[in-house]
Amino acid sequence: xxxxxxxxxxxxxxxxxxxxxxxxxxxxxxxxxxxxxxxxxxxxxxxxxxxxxxxxxxxxxxxxxxxxxxxxxxxxxxxxxxxxxxxxxxxxxxxxxxxxxxxxxxxxxxxxxxxxxxxxxxxxxxxxxxxxxxxxxxxxxxxxxxxxxxxxxxxxxxxxxxxxxxxxxxxxxxxxxxxxxxxxxxxxxxxxxxxxxxxxxx
Numbered sequence: 493x494x495x496x497x498x499x500x501x502x503x504x505x506x507x508x509x510x511x512x513x514x515x516x517x518x519x520x521x522x523x524x525x526x527x528x529x530x531x532x533x534x535x536x537x538x539x540x541x542x543x544x545x546x547x548x549x550x551x552x553x554x555x556x557x558x559x560x561x562x563x564x565x566x567x568x569x570x571x572x573x574x575x576x577x578x579x580x581x582x583x584x585x586x587x588x589x590x591x592x593x594x595x596x597x598x599x600x601x602x603x604x605x606x607x608x609x610x611x612x613x614x615x616x617x618x619x620x621x622x623x624x625x626x627x628x629x630x631x632x633x634x635x636x637x638x639x640x641x642x643x644x645x646x647x648x649x650x651x652x653x654x655x656x657x658x659x660x661x662x663x664x665x666x667x668x669x670x671x672x673x674x675x676x677x678x679x680x681x682x683x684x685x686x687x688x689x690x691x692x693x694x
Contacts, residue, residue, distance in 0.1 A: 499630055501672045506634030507579050509665035513587040514633055519664075522633070526624035531616035535601030538620040541650055543589040551649040552641070552661065553583050559640045578681060582636045586663030591646065592621050593656035614657060621660050634667035 493501065523540055531537060543549055560580060567575050583589070594617035597610070606612055625635045643658035676682050 499626060502670060503626060503629040504634070504667075504671055504674060505676075506636045506663070506665075506667045507582040507585075507675060508668040509582050509585040509587065509634060509636075509663065510668055511585070511587060512666060514665060518631065518633070519588065522624055522627050522631075525627040526620045529616070529620040529623040531601070531619070532606060532612040533601030533604030535598050535604075535606075535613055535616065537595045537598050537600075537613040538617040539593040539595060539652070539656060540620075540624075541591040541593065541652060543591055543650065548649055549583070549589055552589065552646065555641050555645045555649065556581055556583060556638060559642055563640060574681065578676070578679060580640060581638045582663040582665075583638065586636065586665045588664040590662040590664055591650055591652075591658070592617065592660040592662065593647075593652060594659055595653070596655070596657050614659070617657075617659055621662070624662075628664065632666065632670075634665060634670070636663040637661070638663060 519542075526538070526540065527536065529538075543552065564572060564575055594614050596613050597606075598613065621637075628635050638661040641658075641661055646658050646661065647654055647656065671678070674684075677684065
C-alpha cells in the first residue's frame, strides 16, 4: 500500500475518544487544510463552528438523544434491538466539537457553476469536511460525524445564520483504538458491498 492508500484505509468514523485535547495549533492547521478543498466558482461556502460552551454542548447532546429516540421508535423487532446496541456518537468523550454549515448562495464566487446546479455549494462544503477528515487522520486524530440531529435546533442552539444549511456535527480527538474496519461492520450492522467496486458502463 502507498502512504495515501493507507490513509484512506485507516480513515474511520470514530466514536471512542481519549480525553486529552488536540493542541489549538493542530486544530488551526486542520481548518487551514480544509480551506484548500475545491469549491464551485471558488465560493468557499463552508462555515466551521467550534462548539466549546458547555451549555451549547449539552443542548446538542439533548438534541441527539431526542432524535435518536425518535429513530429507534420507528424501528421494529430485531432491527430495533440491534439499533439500540449501537454507539452512534462520541459526544461525551470527544474533547472537541465542530459543527459545519454551508452558505448555500454566497456572494463569493459570483454564482459561477451554480446556474443549473445550485446544490454544488453543498457538495463543495462536504468536500471541505472530507478534506478536514483526511488531514485529521494523517495526524492520528479521529473524527466522528453525528448525523442524528434536528438541523433547525442545531442552528438555533449555535446562534448561526438561519439560512445556513447544517451539514455535519463532528466529534474530534485522539481515537482510543484506530481501526481499518468501520465499527458498524464490526458490530454486524452493515457490510461493504462488492458491487460498489465495479464500474457501471453505459
